[in-house]
Amino acid sequence: MDPMTKMYMYNHWLEDINEQVELAKNHGYLIGSFMNPEAVKQLMDGPTYKSTDEDFELANQWVTETNKLAEQEAEVQVRRKRRRKIVNNSI
Numbered sequence: 764m765d766p767m768t769k770m771y772m773y774n775h776w777l778e779d780i781n782e783q784v785e786l787a788k789n790h791g792y793l794i795g796s797f798m799n800p801e802a803v804k805q806l807m808d809g810p811t812y813k814s815t816d817e818d819f820e821l822a823n824q825w826v827t828e829t830n831k832l833a834e835q836e837a838e839v840q841v842r843r844k845r846r847r848k849i850v851n852n853s854i
Contacts (some may be wrong), residue, residue, distance in 0.1 A: 796803045 790804050792807060795806075
């Protein structure tokens, strides 16, 4: 298959998936609006995230510590496997 055609098809497939996700989200909003219209209005306004430099540094430190712990655990778990000798005593 031609690489350009393949990329074209992939992009259209991805857009189809995004449309399905958007449809499901809007369907959820529609159903939820019958139960709690105020909550749906808050969701549709979009999330608001606030972060400071200290929060970012703290999160960065947590990620760094977690990566170090994962590397240490990986070093401990690495063990060489021994090969078993197969002995044929049927002779």
